[in-house]
Amino acid sequence: MRKPCLGALLALALLGAGAAPAVAATDRAANSPTARHRPAPVDFAGTVALSNCSGSVVRLPQSRPDDPALVLSNGHCITEQDMPGAGEVVLDLPSKRTFALLNAKAEKVATLTASKLAYATMTDTDIALYRLTENYGQIQRKYGIKPLRLSTQHPREGRAITVVSGYWKKTYGCDVDGFAYRLKEGEWTWKDSVRYTSGCRTIGGTSGSPVIDNRTGKVVAVNNTGNEDGERCTVNNPCEVDRRGKVTVRQGINYAQQTYGIAACVGRDSQVDLDRRGCRLPEPARTR
Numbered sequence: 144m145r146k147p148c149l150g151a152l153l154a155l156a157l158l159g160a161g162a163a164p165a166v167a168a169t170d171r172a173a174n175s176p177t178a179r180h181r182p183a184p185v186d187f188a189g190t191v192a193l194s195n196c197s198g199s200v201v202r203l204p205q206s207r208p209d210d211p212a213l214v215l216s217n218g219h220c221i222t223e224q225d226m227p228g229a230g231e232v233v234l235d236l237p238s239k240r241t242f243a244l245l246n247a248k249a250e251k252v253a254t255l256t257a258s259k260l261a262y263a264t265m266t267d268t269d270i271a272l273y274r275l276t277e278n279y280g281q282i283q284r285k286y287g288i289k290p291l292r293l294s295t296q297h298p299r300e301g302r303a304i305t306v307v308s309g310y311w312k313k314t315y316g317c318d319v320d321g322f323a324y325r326l327k328e329g330e331w332t333w334k335d336s337v338r339y340t341s342g343c344r345t346i347g348g349t350s351g352s353p354v355i356d357n358r359t360g361k362v363v364a365v366n367n368t369g370n371e372d373g374e375r376c377t378v379n380n381p382c383e384v385d386r387r388g389k390v391t392v393r394q395g396i397n398y399a400q401q402t403y404g405i406a407a408c409v410g411r412d413s414q415v416d417l418d419r420r421g422c423r424l425p426e427p428a429r430t431r
Contacts, residue, residue: 144219144269144328144350144368144379185355187249189291190309191242196220197310197352198242200255200275200282201362202290203406208280211258211413212290214242214273215402216351217367218265226265229330232427233263233271234415240273244288249312253286262408262415266425267334268400269367271351274413291353294361295406298322298337303357306339306366306399310348316357317342326398328368328381337364337399338383345369345397354399362402369397 191198191214198216218233219226227233238260244253256276263271275282283289298304298319306315317340326336337354339345345352345366354364373394374380381398383391407421417426 144217185305185307185314185357185360186247187245187307187309187312187314188247188288190245190249190307190353191255192245192251192309192312193220193240193242193351195222195310196348196350197308197366199307199309199353199362200244200288200290201293201353202279203293203409204295205406205409206279206290206413208283209278210411212255212275212277212279212282213261213409213413214255214257214275215293215353215362215365215405216271216273217365217400218263218269218271219367220351221260221263221271227263227431228265229332230266230428231264231431232266232425233260233431234427236260236263236431238273242273243309244282244286245309245312246286246288249309252288253282255282261413262424264425265331265333266428267332268425269331269333270365270400270402270405272405272409272415291355292361293402293406294356294359294363295403296363297403298354298356298363298401304339304343304363305355305357306343306345306349306352307355308345308349308352308366310352311346313349315343315345315349320396323383323398324386325384326368326381327376327384329376329378333367333400335401337401338393339397339399341395343397344395364399364401366397366399370394
């Protein structure tokens with residue numbers, strides 16, 4: 144699980160990794176007919192920084208401007224002391240957590256506040272959805288920031304992706320290498336996890352970062368972990384388990400949890416409803 148540690152914070156601060164990235168130069172080719180049909184480059188607009196992780200303001204296909212906005216992050220980011228245990232689901236927990244909203248250049252433009260933690264789990268997946276006090280229309284009018292769009296399609300193997308960390312104001316580019324049937328880390332097990340190629344060397348603090356399909360510009364997953372030390376199925380060292388139970392350890396490789404199933408579980412006013420038709424998010428064996 145990708146949490147920041149003091150050593151990582153100091154090392155990256157010395158290297159300048161916490162600084163906003165330089166603005167990319169433009170060239171005449173950008174105005175060519177071919178370039179006009181290319182997807183827009185991935186930037187930081189709509190991402191957020193949490194106190195310990197990254198995240199993003201996301202909208203669903205059915206979201207309306209007056210629906211309360213949602214922030215997507217990891218279940219293990221809700222606080223180290225309150226990480227959901229195996230089989231536990233958090234529903235509608237009052238929260239006043241704050242988020243630093245970033246623009247395209249990774250500059251903070253606002254502080255957003257949650258009204259509640261609408262949903263969180265580390266069972267089968269590793270996600271948290273916070274419901275904000277402001278709606279999508281208010282955020283766009285006041286700060287000029289549009290939410291990121293959440294894909295309803297399964298990610299595709301071989302597709303170019305970008306992991307966008309609001310915490311570090313840093314992006315990581317690679318491809319979808321494949322999918323882990325089961326990804327086991329400590330007491331938790333996640334299903335059909337996205338495996339990155341080696342280019343996405345995510346670190347502590349990148350947990351909760353949106354994983355964006357470069358072709359569609361939509362969020363297809365949420366970054367959550369990687370095998371740091373080559374250990375087998377321990378915390379910070381997840382292992383892959385195939386359908387036959389064979390365990391594979393890939394040191395230095397990082398993973399994300401797919402998010403295409405979230406849309407079916409969110410109704411009007413951004414309410415999470417696990418009884419909605421087509422919703423397959425884990426239901427609680429234990430609730431908080």
